[in-house]
Amino acid sequence: MDVMLLAGTRPEAVKLAPLALALADHPHLRPFFVHSGQHPGMVEQALIPFGLPVDAWLDTPPRATGTQAELVSGLLPALDEVLRRVAPAAIVVQGDTTTGLAGALAAFWQGIPVVHLEAGLRTHDLAAPFPEEGTRQMISRIAALHLAPTPGAAAALRTEGVPRQRIAVTGNTVVDAVIAIAERDLPARDTALALLEMEIAEAGERLVLVTSHRRESWGEPLSRTLAAIELIVAEHSDVQVLFPVHPNPAVRDQVTAALGGTPRVTITEPLEYPDLVRALRIAELVLTDSGGIQEEAPTFGTPVLVLRDVTERREAIEAGCAWLVGTDTGLIADTAAKILRGDLHPTHAGNPYGNGNAAALSVAALEELLNLAPAPRTAAESR
Known part of the structure; x- marks a missing residue:
């Protein structure tokens, strides 16, 4: 059948x-x-x-x-x-x-x-x-x-x-998917990610992964998020930001105008799934409004700041894997600073969305x- x-x-x-x-x-x-x-x-x-x-x-x-x-x-x-x-x-x-x-x-x-x-x-x-x-x-x-x-x-x-x-x-079957891809440990196909990974390893730096694609994030909310990213980079000299940008021209133009040319910020095309999994594995912190990433990152113990006012995925918040920060510039930057300083830690009780x-x-x-x-x-x- x-x-x-x-x-x-x-x-x-x-x-x-x-x-x-x-x-x-x-x-x-x-x-x-x-x-x-x-x-x-x-x-x-x-x-x-x-x-x-x-x-x-x-x-x-x-x-x-x-x-x-x-x-x-x-x-x-x-x-x-x-x-x-x-x-x-x-x-x-x-x-x-x-x-x-x-x-x-x-x-x-x-x-x-x-x-x-x-x-x-x-x-x-x-x-x-x-x-x-x-x-x-x-x-x-x-x-x-x-x-x-x-x-x-x-x-x-x-x-x-x-x-x-x-x-x-x-x-959630996304946990099955992320485990299957991670076990293959494929090298990065995206050139920018591969170069960034080498640079981070050589300089002893840390990666912050950022994604923002939801329609309600476009415009002024995204502007506040971009301002927070500028603060994070300015306040943490050992941080590199990777931002795979949504293909919508308006979003791409807004991100490029705010962050293009900013030291230690790399803007790329959307990553293929194995590259996204690789970035999640090596990241010190993730900022995202994506639902899937809220479910995937806990597999690697990577803390997530959820760039939304509400989320239908409360389990990650309640388990201490993620924090709901919306698009408030100060709250994003302050919470990121606490995690990067080691004052705020995710739990390591496993992924609340399953085990594969x-x-x-x-x-x-x-x-x-x-x-x-x-x-x-x-x-x-x-x-």
Whole structure:
């Protein structure tokens, strides 16, 4: 039986990849990976390190306005066609993207079970993050199986009336992904990262990794973050900043105008996933508004300053792996200084989002949904 895995962005592909690998070894289930085209080229790039192909691309019209309505109106007919042609036993959608919402709707209308990977994350504020909070809640209303990354996410679903038997707590598959890539210890492919890594090692310096891509961070909030980065560099002579910049021209222009030419600040293109994992491993500190990085960095014990006013990933905050600082220039710089001085330490109790077995637990939940006998366990798994 085919299980359709739908992705349109790099984070979706990274988090679906471990599930695709687990399904590829299953005696009765087979992954069928579909690229929605939401971010052209990004899904293929993300799957390459895992040795996974894209099985189908949606035939959608070119986008002119870039609005959510335009994207959904193009995705739905294409999804309807591919679902009818492939007739999967289930479809897996990930997270809070427009691709995930469109896939869930199209499958629901055809009576195909919707499996929501990374279900149950909530801020309970439809305006933050927007539109992602609303997207997650809408998918939750029609999902047949909710793969919750944490007990807290499962509790949020139960509070909303989702039956307990339709929820499986699995951990987050991004932990599976980051562990798999880190174990390969691939050298940096990005030239700027490779040079920066050598420079840091030779001079005994420390790396601060910065990412900022969320739409609500653009403009004045990003200006405050950039001012904080200038302060961090000025106050810590042994710090090098690496800032892979979002491809949006307005964001790139703003970052370049503020930090271009600043000593010890390196601005690069977005990093390929293995390079991002490498940067997370060697960084002393991460500043980010990314949801995925909040989940990945704790695997390496790397402290995270979350550049958002609210986060649906409270577990990292509560576990002492991350601190919510928003885009307040002073708070960012002061908290970074405490960490860099050693006055503030992350906990080392492990990653609150799992230990690398989320894909296996997700497959077990899929077997139960589809009334399949559990797959035979290997000798290693039986020990």
